[in-house]
Amino acid sequence: MLKKKTAVLFVETDGTSTKRVQVPTLMVTHWKKILGSLVVLIAIAVFSVAYVVKQKTSEEYTLAYNKKIDLLNEEKRQLEKEGFNSQLTTDEMKKSFNSIDSTLERINKKMRTRGLKEIRMKNAGGPVENDDEDLVELSLFYKKQLKNLETKLDGMPFGVPHPGRITSPFGYRRNPFTNRGREMHGGVDLKGRVGDPVRATAKGKVAFAGYKGDYGYVVMVKHNNGFETRYAHLTRTRVKRGEAIEAGEIVGLLGSTGRSTGPHLHYEVTQHDKKLNPAKFFYF
Known part of the structure; x- marks a missing residue:
């Protein structure tokens, strides 16, 4: 079918020059269908490329979005963990301060039974109800007071100089x-x-x-x-x-x-x- 040719004459707008081209007769006879098919194929190709690009872009955005979500979730878990540890530390500090007061009272009780003057820590005593921001200052206060207590105890002659009866x-x-x-x-x-x-x-x-x-x-x-x-x-x-x-x-x-x-x-x-x-x- 493609061997059968038809001459196509191209004429300029002024009619002075012509150009003859031989094309398969099938193309001349069914040029509308062929043109339509080309248009359809081009459209399919364009849509296919657009779809692939869109899918690829969408996947990249999805991956980036998921990574960001994962990062935010990790940060949230870390903050929750830090918050828990902070609360735990605060509770432990309060228990420690109360323990110091209790220990001091036991020491003083033993001092009283021996007729010795009590060792008092100024402003110490009672349960700790301070805000978290005050715990650092309170910790420094206890550290200083315990250092003073240690100094006083260093100078008290406890124990025996010789193990004999x-x-x-x-x-x-x-x-x-x-x-x-x-x-x-x-x-x-x-x-x-x-x-x-x-x-x-x-x-x-x-x-x-x-x-x-x-x-x-x-x-x-x-x-x-x-x-x-x-x-x-x-x-x-x-x-x-x-x-x-x-x-x-x-x-x-x-x-x-x-x-x-x-x-x-x-x-x-x-x-x-x-x-x-x-x-x-x-x-x-």
């Missing part, structure tokens, strides 16, 4: 040399062996270290709050006057110098030059 308690006793009459015993005697280490019961500064009358070799240590401890009848001292010492540090070696009937440690505690019963400080 008490052979002569604080108070009036029969004269150990004559076994007659009574005398005031201003400390406690702790049994031990010559050369046993004697340790300071609190942080302080050595006021005296050497030989002193009935005390024999003695170490006297001044502490905070007007306290002073004395370690007497030593065979030798291990510290010097003016030396700063820590609780538990060895101040001398147990002996039997001075007014002594045998190896032991004579231990005294005073506050503002008033002698106290050292046994009250042995167990806290």
